Amino acid sequence: MGDWKLEVFRMSFYVFFPLSIFYLCNQTDYFKDGKAMSWLYEVGDNRQGTPEQIAERKREHREFLEKRWQEFEAKRKVKEEAELKLLEEKRQAFNSSSSS
Known part of the structure; x- marks a missing residue:
């Protein structure tokens, strides 16, 4: 088993990974042109x-x-x-x- 450093890393990962994904996916600039983050999903233009x-x-x-x-x-x-x-x-x- 790990010591307290491993537990701190795990806890920070559990907290900040979902928050960072949430923040990244809510940035419209990444998805407007369809080039950046295209590996995540394809974005079409409504217009x-x-x-x-x-x-x-x-x-x-x-x-x-x-x-x-x-x-x-x-x-x-x-x-x-x-x-x-x-x-x-x-x-x-x-x-x-x-x-x-």
Whole structure:
């Protein structure tokens, strides 16, 4: 078994190795160009294509979101109408039972 020096080394390794990896992996400058640290994993650029292609993708995405929002609003409106109708039926049933 080792003495206290080995234990100090092991403890410092256990503490500082994960911290150093965490620090290194959170440095965006290492990964922006895709050259440094390329052995770790491959990084792609999200802005690939010409400006026209990027604008087209943004337009398609915006249209998709608008379509989903309209669907959501339509479903919400139908649900609210059904709830109002149910509430009105309950109120009529209560009024007819209380007036008897």
